[in-house]
Amino acid sequence: MVVSPWTIVAVVLYMAIVIAIGLWSARRVKSMRDYLVAGDGLGRWVVSFGIVGAIVSGAGILGNAGSGYGTGYALYVMTMGLSFLGLTLAYFLLAKPMTVLAKKHPVYTLPDVLALRYDNSRSVRILSGLAVVLGCLIYLVVQFVAMAYVGTTIFGWSQGLSLFVGGAIVVIYCIGGGILAAMWTNFFQLLVLSVFVVAMAVYMVSEVGGLSELNQRLASIDPELVAPWHASGAFVWQNVLVYAFFVGLLAYAGVPHISTKFLTIKNLEVIRWIPLISCFLYLFAVAATWVGMAYRVQAEQGSVPAVDEADAVLPTLLLEAFSPFLVGIMVAAVLAAVMSTTDSFMVLSGAALVRDITKNGMGVGLTDRQEMFWSRAASLVMMVIAGFIALNPPEFVLSLMAVAWGALAAMLGPVLYLGVRWKRATSQGAVAALVVGIAIGGVLAMLNQTVFADAPVFSPWNIAAIGVAASYLALIVVSLLTKPQRSRMFEHFTAEPPVRPEPVGSAGRT
């Protein structure tokens, strides 16, 4: 495939900007606190863009357009129908506690927060660290597959070259700057992505005569395209509602790339408008769904070529309909979505391996500088492993993407949500919840390859959602059966007596 020089110019320009942001951020990173929580000093716009930018992945953008084309509204209802409420609920429940904790204690990761909450339990720390590593690895593989998809379909590169270039750029801009780089690049990347997706959606929907006309035409092609769920297959009502309720609503921010961003918030006042800003940013970013639907209508009319594979809608549309420079900007936007998710998982996975499992879980002594060095090294290793897996991905890798969010939510959501909002939760309850969440929502869901099989009850979608419910249940039951514990998380409450003196070296930072 011959790529226009203008396309290359636009992509290179985009890459240069994110690398410049990364290098600028790296100069400001002096400690683990800077590296993992950006010195907990970010404002409402950067936090909102950073969180939504991390949520909206490259595979998600390609997948949203593909699902709009292939399944209509059912996948949207399943994964997004209650997610706006789920994200809002996450802000309501978690943003304030996480912000306060980041000021009072040296908590930089989700396992740090859980260990603080659950009596400094080593089991809680190691189990949650393992859950983060497992979830991050899956996400990294999927993002690498999306990078390779863009590289091979748009540029005609080999799979290996696409992975190497994409991975190297993420490493260059983020390995030095950590979460600070991730948040600022996400700000820029989501800006590019939102403008691109909204412009595309408005253009495509207006081409078919508006939103009402689009929906009527979809219904005339196949009434199931506008139905909230399908009569059979993966999108039957049980799957759609169970996933939407348990994963989309009740454990949405269990995923570490959202919850740990709350630790970067500068002060409590910043929280006030973040939910509202995020709602609109999220809507802009997922508007690719309507691009896919409009493409389906046009394809049925014969005005655009049909695609063999639903996920190829966006690349096909780009190459068919736009000028080379615009194609370059749009490719950059898709890459932006890929990279803005990859960077968070790269940093979090390295931190989980070194800080949560090795240093605090296994008790290996590391200074702040050593911890930062080894976290970066571990992040690099995780990127290389993910890249190698993505070179020859298992057939079910995209199915894994479909359940990865649910798996992370099942593994980490209940212990976090109930942990900060229910004082009666105990460390034994947390261990039970983590074990159940990892076993059902994580391992079982990922081993099950029947995502699009006809037995919906056993599909990984459902299993991840069932994992959320089972994990909540385990936490509640085991906590009520065990002796109440007081937690350092609540010791600053006026009615709460101090639990015990702070350990040496972990003094508060207020």
Add this chain to the structure above:
Amino acid sequence: MFGLPTVTALFVFGGFLLAVVLSIVFAMRFSADSEEWVTLDDLFHRRS
């Protein structure tokens, strides 16, 4: 709404609109002065 069946429209538009309304209410009522937060235990104690 917009040519969609009612249930689909409820999920697609209703979920977003409800989230926006709740976010505005949250912004109006949010207190940045206190470092404490409401827990389930507080709710149960108030009722008992």
